[in-house]
Amino acid sequence: MDFRWDLIVEYAPLFLKGTLLTIGLSIAGILIGTVLGLFIGLGKMMRKKLWALPFKWYINFFRGTPFMVQILLIHFAVVPAFLDTTNAILAAILALSLNSAAYVSEIFRAGIQSINRGQMEAARSLGMTHGQAMKYVILPQAFKRMIPPLGNEFIVLIKDSSLAALIAAPELMYWGRAMQGQYMRAWEPYLTATVIYLVLTLSLSSLLSLLERRLATE
Amino acid sequence: MIEVKSLKKSFGTNEVLKEINVTVKPQEVVVVIGPSGSGKSTFLRCINMLETITDGHVFIEGTDLTDKKTDINKLRTEVGMVFQQFNLFPHKKVIENIMLAPMKVRKVSAEKARVKGLGLLRKVGLVDKAEAYPDSLSGGQKQRVAIARALAMEPNIMLFDEPTSALDPEMVGEVLEVMKQLAKDGMTMVVVTHEMGFAKEVGDRVLFMDGGLIVEENTPKELFDNPQEERTKAFLSKIL
Numbered sequence: 001m002d003f004r005w006d007l008i009v010e011y012a013p014l015f016l017k018g019t020l021l022t023i024g025l026s027i028a029g030i031l032i033g034t035v036l037g038l039f040i041g042l043g044k045m046m047r048k049k050l051w052a053l054p055f056k057w058y059i060n061f062f063r064g065t066p067f068m069v070q071i072l073l074i075h076f077a078v079v080p081a082f083l084d085t086t087n088a089i090l091a092a093i094l095a096l097s098l099n100s101a102a103y104v105s106e107i108f109r110a111g112i113q114s115i116n117r118g119q120m121e122a123a124r125s126l127g128m129t130h131g132q133a134m135k136y137v138i139l140p141q142a143f144k145r146m147i148p149p150l151g152n153e154f155i156v157l158i159k160d161s162s163l164a165a166l167i168a169a170p171e172l173m174y175w176g177r178a179m180q181g182q183y184m185r186a187w188e189p190y191l192t193a194t195v196i197y198l199v200l201t202l203s204l205s206s207l208l209s210l211l212e213r214r215l216a217t218e
Numbered sequence: 219m220i221e222v223k224s225l226k227k228s229f230g231t232n233e234v235l236k237e238i239n240v241t242v243k244p245q246e247v248v249v250v251i252g253p254s255g256s257g258k259s260t261f262l263r264c265i266n267m268l269e270t271i272t273d274g275h276v277f278i279e280g281t282d283l284t285d286k287k288t289d290i291n292k293l294r295t296e297v298g299m300v301f302q303q304f305n306l307f308p309h310k311k312v313i314e315n316i317m318l319a320p321m322k323v324r325k326v327s328a329e330k331a332r333v334k335g336l337g338l339l340r341k342v343g344l345v346d347k348a349e350a351y352p353d354s355l356s357g358g359q360k361q362r363v364a365i366a367r368a369l370a371m372e373p374n375i376m377l378f379d380e381p382t383s384a385l386d387p388e389m390v391g392e393v394l395e396v397m398k399q400l401a402k403d404g405m406t407m408v409v410v411t412h413e414m415g416f417a418k419e420v421g422d423r424v425l426f427m428d429g430g431l432i433v434e435e436n437t438p439k440e441l442f443d444n445p446q447e448e449r450t451k452a453f454l455s456k457i458l
Contacts, residue, residue, distance in 0.1 A: 121268050122305035122364075126319035126371055127295035136318060140309050215309075 007188050011179050018172040019196050025089070025161045025171060026200070029096030030154050036097060037104025045109055055105070062102035067160050071095040075167040092164035092171075100157045107149045111142035144215050151208040155201045162197070172196055219244045219406050220265060220375060225274035227260055234260045236430035238274070242375075247407045249417040249438070252427035253453060258410045261427065262379050265408065266297045279374065295323060298368030302380040304360040306352040306367070312339070313348040316367045324371070331370070338366040342396050358389030362396055369400075376400065378409040414458060418442060426450045 008015075043055035062070065075091035083090075115138050123133035162173035172193055179189035220242040227235040234257045242248050250258045263269045265276055267283055267290050276283040278293055307315050316335035320326040326334070339345040342362035352360055361381055368376060378397065382390040394416050401407055401420045411417065417424050418438045425435045426447075434441060434450045442458070445451045 116303075116305070118301060118303050118305035119307065122299075122301060122307070123319075124291075125266055125268065125294055125297070125299035126368070127291050127323040128319060129291050132322050136322060137307055141307075144309065 004183075004185065004188055007179070007183055007185065008192055011175065011189070011192075014175040014178070015172065015192060015196065018170060018175040019200075021089070021169065021171040022158070022161055022173075022196075023200065025092050025096060025164060025169070026154070026158045028093045029100055029157050029161065032093070032097035033100030033157070034104050034150075036101035038108055039105075040101055041105035041108035041112075044105060045112070059102045059105060062099050063106075067095070067099055068163055068166065070099055071163055071167060074098075086167075088164065088167045088169035091167055092161065092169045095164075096157055096161060099160070100153060103153045103156075104150065107146050107153060108142075110149070111146035112138060114145055115141050144212070147208055147212050147215075151205055154204055154208075158200055158204065159197065162193075219246070219279060220408070221275075221277040222261075222265070223275040223277070225261070225264060225271060225276060227257070227264055227269060227272045234430055235264070235272075238430075238432060240425065240432065240435075242406060242408060244374075244406055245404045246422045247401045247405075247409065247420050248423050248425060249421035250408065250410045250425045250427060251412070251414070251417065251453075252425075252433075256427040257430040258427045259379050262377050262408060262410050265375075265377055266294050266299055268299075291323070295319075295371050296374050298371060298373035298376045300361070300364050300368055300376065300378045300381050302383050304352075304357070304364045304384070306360055306364055308352050310351075311348070312344070312350050312352065312355070312363050315352065315363060316370045319367070320370050335366070335370060338369050339363075341369075341399075342366045343392075356389060357385045358392045361385065361389075361393045365393075365396055365400070375406045375408070378407065378411065380410050380412070382411065382413055412457070414442065426453065428453070 040055050040058055044052050044059065046052045071092065074095045075086060075088060079091045079094070080086055119137050119141065120133055123137040124130070128136070161171060164171050165173035165177055168174065176189040176193040180186055220240070222238050222240040225235055225238040226233070238261055240248070250261065252258045260269055264271055265278070271284050278297060281288055281293060283290070283293065307318065310318065313332060313335050316338060317328065317331035320331045320334065321328060336345055336348060339348055342365060344359055344362055344366070347355060347359060347363070352363065355363065381397070382393050385393065390413065394413060397407070397409070397416070398420050409416070409421070421438045423435060424438045424441045426433050426441065428449050434445065434447045441450070442454065445454055
């Protein structure tokens with residue numbers, strides 16, 4: 001088997017463009033998904049069952065249906081319903097954010113509920129309001145415990161962003177498929193994409209373990 | 219100072235406190251003893267509303283806790299609490315544990331809170347641990363920090379919920395020593411404990427609780443040497 005390095009070199013600028021978009025989609029998904037996830041997690045923890053219900057069903061929907069279905073639905077149905085036109089990048093960001101928000105919200109909830117009840121009691125007994133106790137005592141501790149599962153979720157998100165190729169958002173996988181289509185070769189485009197995805201996910205996990213070490217308290 | 223009037227507390231159908239009436243005078247040290255499940259911790263936790271009160275009233279310096287208009291957060295700043303499990307904030311250094319509430323609740327400046335915190339640490343003999351994290355401390359040291367943290371809010375009343383029960387035996391003394399000093403300084407204290415020696419030495423009054431009721435109350439000497447109720451006698455015979 002001959003391996004055509006020259007084809008990879010030829011496609012390198014496109015892979016670079018694609019990688020940048022993949023990074024962009026992932027960062028947007030992570031940021032929006034996390035903020036939205038915190039909000040939904042808080043919503044689901046509301047004492048009043050009826051108020052928590054919409055948040056519960058949000059999570060049910062986005063966790064219980066395939067991401068591929070979600071991204072196609074958003075791209076071909078939801079976005080056109082609002083904008084009268086399709087927009088692949090917008091649809092990809094929307095789908096990634098909404099999907100990861102569901103997972104982040106559960107990570108967030110688990111993190112908060114894993115903190116011993118005594119922490120809240122101690123904070124309240126010192127006269128702090130519920131909000132102050134959350135902000136200064138519970139959340140900082142919960143956040144530390146949330147880093148490993150959040151890292152998992154962000155890695156899944158980077159990988160899921162490859163499904164944006166289906167709606168022709170010109171990210172990494174899109175150019176991989178284009179290269180295969182043009183030269184009828186499989187090894188070169190997909191191995192290249194594999195290596196780039198691996199570099200992205202490994203960089204993210206080492207970044208997160210760095211953060212984890214910095215937050216360590218002996 | 220503290221006035222508890224026909225206090226009742228139920229968890230679902232489980233009636234934990236049946237009818238509690240207690241008055242604690244300023245500077246008094248009241249020790250609560252009794253078998254586990256007798257409701258003594260629940261009673262203590264009702265005094266600063268860590269448990270919701272099912273029925274009855276608790277007055278702290280004349281303010282009714284059960285009144286919906288009472289600012290419970292403000293009231294809690296007057297009532298310090300020390301827990302069996304210490305409940306120090308593990309993500310903060312010892313000095314930060316102590317500074318947090320004065321800064322956030324009382325809006326004291328960081329410098330003032332630090333000076334005050336170091337003073338309190340000196341008082342409990344742990345000034346050299348100011349920059350340590352709680353996880354690196356022994357149980358006895360943690361509990362002394364917890365006491366200093368509660369004192370930083372300058373409360374008028376201190377509640378102790380089995381403060382030495384989670385400690386290794388050789389560490390009980392150092393915590394009791396701090397509490398004795400506090401009592402000597404005139405702090406009003408309600409202490410749930412199994413330390414009968416402490417009750418005898420420091421307590422002005424001992425309450426014996428069983429089955430959600432105060433079965434007997436008296437001075438430590440009278441209650442320990444000359445118990446009137448059968449249940450008190452049975453309990454004391456098991457632990458003394």
